[in-house]
Amino acid sequence: MHAFGDIDLFDDATLSDPYPTYARLRELGPVVRLEAHGVWALPRHAGVAAALRDPATYSSERALALTDPVNDRFLAGTVVGTDGAAHARLRRVLSRQLAPRAVKSLALGMHERARALVEGLPGDGVFDAVADLAAPFVAGVVMRLMGLPEQDRVLLLELADATFDTFGPDNARTRAAFPHAEEMFRYLDRVATRDRISADSWLGAIHTAADRGDIDEAQAVPLMLSYTVAGMDTTIHAITSALYLSAHTGQWAAIRDRAVPGEAVLAEALRMEAPIQFFGRRTTREVRVGDTRIPAGDQVLLLYGSAGRDRGKWGPSADTFDVTRNSRDHLALGAGIHQCAGNHLAALEFDAVLTALATRFRNLAPNPDRVPTRRLHNILRGWHTVPLIGE
Numbered sequence: 373m374h375a376f377g378d379i380d381l382f383d384d385a386t387l388s389d390p391y392p393t394y395a396r397l398r399e400l401g402p403v404v405r406l407e408a409h410g411v412w413a414l415p416r417h418a419g420v421a422a423a424l425r426d427p428a429t430y431s432s433e434r435a436l437a438l439t440d441p442v443n444d445r446f447l448a449g450t451v452v453g454t455d456g457a458a459h460a461r462l463r464r465v466l467s468r469q470l471a472p473r474a475v476k477s478l479a480l481g482m483h484e485r486a487r488a489l490v491e492g493l494p495g496d497g498v499f500d501a502v503a504d505l506a507a508p509f510v511a512g513v514v515m516r517l518m519g520l521p522e523q524d525r526v527l528l529l530e531l532a533d534a535t536f537d538t539f540g541p542d543n544a545r546t547r548a549a550f551p552h553a554e555e556m557f558r559y560l561d562r563v564a565t566r567d568r569i570s571a572d573s574w575l576g577a578i579h580t581a582a583d584r585g586d587i588d589e590a591q592a593v594p595l596m597l598s599y600t601v602a603g604m605d606t607t608i609h610a611i612t613s614a615l616y617l618s619a620h621t622g623q624w625a626a627i628r629d630r631a632v633p634g635e636a637v638l639a640e641a642l643r644m645e646a647p648i649q650f651f652g653r654r655t656t657r658e659v660r661v662g663d664t665r666i667p668a669g670d671q672v673l674l675l676y677g678s679a680g681r682d683r684g685k686w687g688p689s690a691d692t693f694d695v696t697r698n699s700r701d702h703l704a705l706g707a708g709i710h711q712c713a714g715n716h717l718a719a720l721e722f723d724a725v726l727t728a729l730a731t732r733f734r735n736l737a738p739n740p741d742r743v744p745t746r747r748l749h750n751i752l753r754g755w756h757t758v759p760l761i762g763e
């Protein structure tokens with residue numbers, strides 16, 4: 373068995389740059405015991421892919437987050453934290469809204485929104501890709517689709533980010549975020565009521581499913597939480613990481629000229645910087661990975677962020693952002709039964725932002741007067757600020 377005792381995956385230095393640690397883990401073997409956190413980790417692409425496709429062995433129930441209170445209070449009854457028939461029933465509720473055809477019908481409005489935001493950026497082209505673009509764009513889209521009041525956008529962004537932060541170990545970040553995640557439930561309970569939410573919104577569709585008996589009434593708020601939380605920072609970080617990487621590696625011209633399709637740029641950015649760095653699973657039986665036996669009932673982290681940098685899968689240039697690479701097999705959107713339900717929506721949002729920027733700016737470069745700052749987070753990887761200049 374390979375054990376990695378002393379490393380805290382969640383200290384500031386590791387969160388700032390987890391990739392050297394991931395490289396050591398991948399070298400140690402296909403599965404590594406993280407003594408500091410009392411869990412196993414799968415750091416290689418092949419191991420993460422195999423576990424994702426075997427939910428009967430690697431269960432999502434009471435498994436995603438690193439502490440029991442979070443698994444029990446925030447993740448029980450969510451679509452991402454449930455398996456089997458219960459999962460299928462929950463996932464079906466919004467499957468029509470998230471299917472490619474329905475998402476395609478949102479394209480016109482989405483492109484208009486992105487164009488308006490990009491046209492509203494300052495005349496000198498100096499902007500922050502997070503605060504001025506990705507955050508208001510994505511949060512605006514999510515609030516409108518969910519049927520939530522636009523004026524609560526900033527609050528919701530804060531609560532959604534905190535909810536994800538509680539998935540970490542019992543550390544200061546998790547403890548500080550916990551009350552905000554509780555507030556997220558209270559908010560949905562208070563605001564997303566039948567009399568305040570339009571019936572044709574996504575949250576309205578969840579009420580309708582409860583009325584029809586497709587789900588229990590008690591499952592409505594956890595299900596609302598699944599979508600409201602999952603659709604925010606994930607997409608903001610995907611967009612801003614892609615813009616950061618393209619501007620800092622001089623690859624904007626290829627993107628602007630559509631020499632590579634938007635979906636290839638998104639896949640490569642997700643491979644390089646998985647917005648969700650990991651989720652947990654719990655073994656339902658003893659399982660053998662390489663020469664290691666993982667006992668039944670143990671927790672295993674699927675390190676999406678590490679899988680994206682695995683040289684065994686991506687070759688010696690795994691740490692290089694290259695929009696011409698075929699990154700389709702990345703695992704940053706999961707795979708198997710829990711594969712991201714919002715992936716078509718995220719791709720459309722990404723395409724709308726890219727198109728709007730490409731229409732306005734021939735060049736997109738880092739702002740030399742400002743330093744980009746990381747948003748350090750237990751689970752998510754992204755930027756707090758990405759200062760850019762468009763010309």
Ligand code: HEM
Nearest residue numbers: 451452602603606607610647704705706710712713714718
């Ligand atoms: C680029 C942006 C996004 C990324 C990187 C991302 C990432 C992921 C990942 C890794 C999973 C798999 C979880 C697992 O295996 O346990 C997932 C599931 C999920 N995502 Fe996304 N996501 C994104 C955007 C969205 C959006 C826009 C929505 C909806 C509005 C959404 C809703 C969901 C839901 C509901 C699930 C749970 C699916 C299930 O368990 O069946 N995601 N996402």
